[in-house]
Amino acid sequence: MKQRIKSFFLFTMLLVATLSFAQERITGTVNDATGAPLPGASVAVKNGSDATSTDANGTFTLSTSKLSGQVVISFLGYNSQTVDFTITAGTPLNLGTITLAEASQELEGVVIVGKGVIDLAQDRRTPVAVSNISRKEIQEKAGNQEFPEVMKNTPGIYVASQAGGYGDSKMYVRGFDQTNTAFMLNGQPINGMEDGNMYWSNWSGMTDVANSVQVQRGLGSSKLAMSSVGGTVNIVTKATDLKQGGFAQSIIGNNNFVKTTAGYNTGLMQNGFGVSAMLTKWSGDGYNRGTYGEGYNYFLSFGYKANDKHLFNFLVFGAPQWHDQNFTKPLSQYMQYGRKYNNNYGFLWGDYLSERRNYYHKPVANFNWDYTISDKMNLSTVLYASWGRGGGTGNWGNARKRTDDEHIDFNAIYKANQALTDGIGNVSNAYAIRNSVNNHAWYGVVSNFNHKITDNFSYNAGIDLRTYKGTHYREISNFLGLSGFQVPGAGVKGGNQQYPDGFVVTEQYSANPWSAFVNKPANNQKVNYDYDERISYAGIFGQAEYATDDFSAFVQGALSNQSHVRWDRWQYTKENEKSAKVTNAGYNIKGGASYNIAEGHTVFANAGFYSRQPYHDNIYLNFGNQVNPLTKNEKITGLEAGYRFRNTYVDADVNVYRTTWKNRVTTTSTTDADGNETFDNNSGVSQLHTGVELEFTAHPAKQLDVRGFGSFGDWKYDDNVYKRKFDQNQNLISEEIVDVKDGKVGGGAQSVLGLGAVYKITKGLSIDADWRNYDKLYATVVTKNNVELPSYDLVDAGVTYRLNFKDNSLQFRVNVNNVFDEVYITELTTANPVTDGATTYKGINVTNNGFFGNGRTWNFSMRYNF
Structure with missing residues (x-):
């Protein structure tokens, strides 16, 4: 090292x-x-x-x-x-x-996105630890990669590759997973309100519509009444283009990936209106076997400039998709069947069929209003809504059968199902494919008022209101020869307590993102669980900043109140299906200052404290209505300092940080060789993350740009935890107090080095390459003696050629990722130590579950702008 x-x-x-x-x-x-x-x-x-x-x-x-x-x-x-x-x-x-x-x-630019609501660091003159990714870089390097991949060349970021399938990447910021990093889309929070998670498959069109991305590590500059532990990722989409024109783009890539995109803008017309639209279709086989995927992305934006004071924009964006999934499995199976092995699929009478498919459609709509009250006062407001429909498939029933190579034997399952009396099966003697449905409706408003009182002093104040209704149940997707599935009733473990005699499910519903919007099964056509939840959130926030040419200081604060309630139509009678309402208050406060010690040299320091409410999924015990008495607000303290250097040839940033996190709750999942999942829930987790980050860009010559980064962390657990284990049907298996003090935090690489360069060969022709080294990467397990994964290096490269015409342009781009086809483990979900006689792979016990990262991949794109 x-x-x-x-x-x-x-x-x-x-x-x-x-x-x-x-x-x-x-x-x-x-x-x-x-x-x-x-x-x-x-x-x-x-x-x-x-x-x-x-x-x-x-x-x-x-x-x-x-x-x-x-x-x-x-x-x-x-x-x-x-x-x-x-x-x-x-x-x-x-x-x-x-x-x-x-x-x-004649206005010709990109406009109207609620500028006062979007929390970019440039809005505040006191610095934070920040990295920016431009639209040009997103367009050129994204290709057939997922959106988190565009952020991998920034310090403090680790992206676990999409080995699980299209849209299944995971992202870590300073060692904190994406449930604890705030993701903002045009100022709208988009983390799941139940668990804080980000499901990138729902946002597969982000690379097509993102104008820029700003990664704020640590405290960040977010004014909202929300607490981002790892950091804040601000995604700013295109809005209504004010210049008339459009584009068409086609991308092909490894494993039969094909993507076609077209967009057109009317430009801002004389009546003040303008429209921008975009449509994408993509499909691919996936890098690993049995990870096929297909989807669409659509974007529609209406802009209106009423006058110099009022700008309006209405935007709709969605990405319906389905993709088959691969799960972590013992390394021994990869060694036996190959690194692309996936045992989640099989064949039914010669036709491919997967047991595990994710399907989802999550349209997002927001309405932005920018009101310039005067040259010193502005008001920005965004109203937003999203409607998620879809879920994921899996097995229902314990009669799964496998072939000799461990794939699912659907032919044998079909024959066994048909041999049952009247074709009616139950959990113990039959097998079907079910949909785990996760629907929601989410509405919110964010409004921010900015007042520049003097040239040196300004303040912001605003509100953040959200309400969320989630609906969760399981339905049958494929009976596989059954006529129906018996569901037990009241008094039987796992039965529906609102049906004394139980019932037989006879209807099946397609795992399709479009039909998910009209699937509405009756209560007696559901299996395993059926519940709703309501989460309501209200917050206020404020910020004040004083700034001169050489000195600046700021203070931010936010207060919020969050309430939770659930209705369980499965485990409780009609009279008792509604839970007790749980209300939690939270707050955060942060402040900092910077000083320009000389031209081009700036130092800064920030500090903050968060009291963050627990997520909904951690409030109620055992996926029921009983309130968890151990759940309380998480306490996060952040300290950071930095130095910035700017001159003609080199820009450089150095940041140091220390983040303590107490009362955290974590949940991880493991899938065994038979595809059965178990969940580990840890309460009372305490973590300490410290580290240093550096980043620079240099211009050694007219034709050459160079950039580099490094992040070196020490992330560990700081106390014991209360651990509970559940099976995939949400039944409690075990619970215990576990000593994890000084254990290493896993998931993200604690040491990362990167170096990249772009060389302009001739006008319109350039080449670029990026190298990254990952070290001190541990399993995603809360344990005292964690398992360290082997370090690895990755190199990506690309070539761009652009032809400019009078009013049009044509661009060609080739990307090759993992140029040297490095073989590496990107993630482990267990931490089994090496014992006497154990078989190992690069020092890792092969009984551990994990993913290998993708090998060499490529994509070629052609884009015509007119």
């Missing part, structure tokens, strides 16, 4: 040392009239080929061989500006801040 670090820094120093002084440098910052940066603005030398664009902070570095001339700064929707320059050879020239005025007639 030490040798890797030495090599990383040596390579970095050599690259930076190659700075070419033959090119003169012009730097500056481009803002709009409100002082907000304009990322992606074009900066070019007039009558020449030297050009660049601004980054997410609006800053630019332009290389040129000319000592005098004019620089033209332009941005869609704003009036261009021309600036004269004269350079003393060898001395960089800083043009300072250039302000572009909004075009009064």
